[in-house]
Amino acid sequence: MTDTDIIVVGAGPAGSCAAIAAAKAGKRVVLIERGPFPGSKNMYGGVIYPRILDELIPDWFEHAPIQRWIVRRSTMLLSDTGALNIDYRSNAWGQAPYNGATAYRPDFDNWLAQQAVAAGAELICSTTVTGLLRDAQGRINGITTDRPDGDLTASVVIACDGVNSFIAKEAGLYKAVDASNYTLGVKETLSLPKSVIDERFGVRDNQGVDIEILGGTSGVNGGGFIYTNLDTIAVGVVLKLPKLSAQKKRPEEIIAELKRHPAIAPLIEGAEVIEYSAHLIPEAGLDMMPKMVADGLLVAGDAAALCLAAGIWLEGVNFAMASGMYAGQSAAQAMTAGNTTAAGLQTYTKKLNETFVLKDHKKLRKIPHLVLSDRVQHKYPGFVTGIVERMFRVENPHPKPGVRRILREERKKAGISLMDLVRDALTGLKGFG
Amino acid sequence: MSLESLRAANNIERDTTWAELSFQERIDTAEFRIHERAHITVNGDSCRGCTTRECVVACPANLFVPTSDGGILFNYENCFECGTCYMVCNEAGAITWTYPEGGYGIVFHRT
Amino acid sequence: MTIAVCLKWINASGQTDIDDDRFMGFSYADQAALEYALRVAENTNDEVIVVTAGPVGAEAVLRDAIARGAQRAVRIDIDRSHDSAVIAQAIAQAVSHCSLIWCGDYSSDRGSGSVPAFIAAQLSFAQALGLVDIVLPTGAQSPITALRRLDGGRREQLEIRGQAVISVEGSTARLRRASLKGSMAANKQVIEIVTVNQVAVETPPTRAYRPRARAVAAPVGNSALDRVRQITDTSTAKGHGETVHLEPREAAELIVSKLREWGYQS
The missing domain is CATH 3.50.50.60 (FAD/NAD(P)-binding domain)
Structure with missing residues (x-):
């Protein structure tokens, strides 16, 4: 027994x-x-x-x-100075039967x-x-x-x-346990009055926002995130373990740099850190199971x-x-x-x-590797924001450049070969299929 | 209108303002119930031969401190129990890693 | 015989303003008290009963104590905002049949250590409060010997016999861990609940501290400067210090008359 x-x-x-x-x-x-x-x-x-x-x-x-119930879901690409945000809002997610929550x-x-x-x-x-x-x-x-x-x-x-x-x-x-399958997540819980959070993120009551960020991790492979609680905001980064030290930047310094980014800083201005935390994440999906x-x-x-x-x-x-x-x-x-x-x-x-x-x-077996690959991490955020930067910068009296020209020039500036771009696009398409 | 006068007119302070934290202040935001026995031990001899010292940069609680004589000083008290150190460590056997006794260690409140 | 341990349900993370079941526990001083009670009971085969005052959530500390070896648990269902004297009276009623009552010297949530003294007064038990060192007897008949902290680094040596309230400092003993099976059994333990309907102790209304008025003789002196000096000069000691050797009764009378003279007693 x-x-x-x-x-x-x-x-x-x-x-x-x-x-x-x-x-x-x-x-x-x-x-x-x-x-x-x-x-x-x-x-x-x-x-x-x-x-x-x-x-x-x-x-x-x-x-x-x-x-809060998530009613705004954003994916943000950050270069050093620019930010491209793809933001979807659905208030239906904030009502029964609900979707995601913080x-x-x-x-x-x-x-x-x-x-x-x-x-x-x-x-x-x-x-x-x-x-x-x-x-x-x-x-x-x-x-x-x-x-x-x-x-x-x-x-x-x-x-x-x-x-x-x-x-x-x-x-x-x-x-075998391979450190490259893991990422380190570090996070700050930041205190702000609820009314300020509501105003800055364009939500009310218990509606919330989740922003996932690619780029903005000081050259370390990984990503960032910001999401809203009732009267706190969480800001954090996810960092690929091996060679985390290559940039000689400590995790909390990488958060600090993300917080200083011109697209992020206004969201969290005046907020006070009330809790700092860290945890490992098994990131590699099926291949590490x-x-x-x-x-x-x-x-x-x-x-x-x-x-x-x-x-x-x-x-x-x-x-x-x-x-x-x-x-x-x-x-x-x-x-x-x-x-x-x-x-x-x-x-x-x-x-x-x-x-x-x-x-x-x-x-999605191949996606975690693709997302954490060097090209996606270090070249694509600059490439994509570079395209958008030029598309919407009005250089009169010069006429608008053609989109294909911008693509070609920005791709070269970012140092991405056409082959790699096509290959990653195919992997992405197949992976997300 | 210049940016400065716009800011002045709207009573907006310059640039971002939030209090920069010292590392100690940062760690003090988390609650640690400290047990008298260290749950992680570091073998200083292995560390002396280590050139990469991944742990010093990677540990989110900054618990690994290089000493002037080439060793590593380690404190277990403010450990998040995340596991980063033993994952990134290149020297087999340098870090002995266990969880603290039940009920002790990090206690998160608003994570 | 029964040994009682009084446990105060407090915030274990030291934040006195958060009243959240998850962060509650009992202080190191209370833990030491429980440990001593369990040790005494092991020697004498006595029953250990643990008592706390508070809402249902407070039963967690009782179960914790049961898991570590106590036999019975009593929760006094009383609003914890009551005065120490009221809480102590309720506890005293619940433990009046016990021979020894162990307490922490004071809890870590701004406790003043008054509850143990009030319990002793209620039950007319001897009191040994604020102990820093305890030696448990080997034989059933010998007393507990202990050291008590006094002001100025002094220590008082005590022998504790018969019925007593004992309060100990947190550093005196480390509480044993509960066994796994003990914890599982504690989950099923029946907690006895005592409801306090009548609050018999009348607490006097409190008011802000204000020193009593006392008569001060007018300064005597030839010049204004002399007179000002007389009331403001701190270079010469003019304290009330006086050493007398008298019988206790006469000494007490002298102290009272002096206090009256200096304005502390009216």
Whole structure:
């Protein structure tokens, strides 16, 4: 007899959804969190798309502690002096059934974990999982923790222990850990009165704005983001790990430079930093994903590198919630069927393959690499803003140059060969297909 | 109308204004529940031979400080537990990395 | 016998203005008190009961204490904005059957350390407050010996026998960690709830501090300068210091008469 049926490690979005799903299926669930409360270790780059919660918590949007509903979604290209902003607004996103939202993770994750408790899961905080227990056949059947008398046995362990997942690594599910698959996210939460934020971003009530930025990271490969909470603005950068030090600029200096950009500075003028934070992001998508199933073990969320960083689409919490939910359901099913070996748990992989979780990643497999490639990072923002700069600069008495001429000249100025441009365009077209 | 007079007329201050933070002030915005035992240890001998010192630039909490004798001084107290240091480290075995004891370490409030 | 521990539900991150369940806990001083109570109970096989005053959210600290080894938990459902004397009276009622009552010396949220003293007064227990060093007895009959902090770096040595309220500083002991199974059991623990309907303690109305008026004799002197000097000069000591050797009763009478003379007593 095991201590419990299912152990979920980590009470983030993946873990809590796994716990809710397994508890709803009638299993005994212990949800273990190393922070003093769920969400206390968690930080992200801005938007939660909770549609997937419809299945687990049908009225989630009535209760989830969100800050603002995103009604303006912008993608911004920054050169040193220019900015091209593609901005879409839809107030419909700010009404039921809603689309994306900003939230403080210590609020949102804690709320989600409380839903797991309400569903019958047992939440244990302030407990760091230190390893896996195995039975005589080598199957995983529990965990060790840093608590006295801290071993706990179960039929299935679901590892939702985040980007560093020592559980997935200990279970041998990652081939090798390559730093180039990871980015470092650093963020400042800036305090401003709500009325000022509303005015500067052109929103009201609980309408919010999310701006994703390419360029503006001081020559380090990565990107930036700005989004609105009720009375704070979050500004951050995402930096590719290897050679982060090549530019000799520290992460907080790169944020400071982004904040000084003429297109960004007026948005955040007078704001005070109330919290500085940092977190790793598994950025490389399908190519870095571990095996997600072993005997007695499932992996979900960031622990399984289920984070979509595909340029215009930057999502993670929804992938975590979905994979967690499917893991919880599959674990419960496998238990009921009496087979919790890797074979018995394969319904999880099947479910991931059938749904957006892996379908999106397969479709966009090449995009993360393209977005973080040197050309996209260092040449295209200047190239594109250069074209727009010249298209709209009126040089009378000279007549307007033809667009093709501008394209050719700007391409040469940016040092992009026609071949590379065509190749990247094709990769992009195919990738986003 | 010149930019200056426009600004004066509209009571707009020059350029951007926000308080620049010292690194200590920046770190002080986050809450750390510090355990007496270090959860990360750095082997100074390995660091002496290291030429790249990625950690010094990359660590978002600025916990790696080069010393004049070629070593690295490391403080664990204000660690975000992100994992950047062991990911970027080139010297195998230089950084021993674990999470702090449950309930300790970084506690985010509005992230 | 039963040993009580009083735990104050406070913001553990030191921000006294945030009243958010996620950031709440109990102070290092209270943690040390709980640790000592558990150690005493281990020696004597006594029951440990933990008590806190506050809303439902405060039960988290009780469960935490249960996880670490306490047997019973009582939450006094009372508005925490009450005066220390009122809180102490409510606690005293809940722990009146206990032999030892352990408290932190004062909480880290601007606590003044008055609750332990009020509890002792309510129950007519001995008090050993502000302890910096505690030695627990090895035998059941021997007393707890302790050092108490006094002003000016002095220490008072105490022997604690019988019923007493003990308050300890946070640095005296490190609270043990809860076992995993202990935490799981604590989640299921039944918390006893005491509702306080009648607030019997009348608290006097508070007002801003104002020194009492006292008569000051007119300065005597030949010139105006002399007279001004007499009331403003600080170069010569003119304190009231006086050492007397008297029996306690006479000493007390002398102190009262002096206080009256100097205007501190009317």
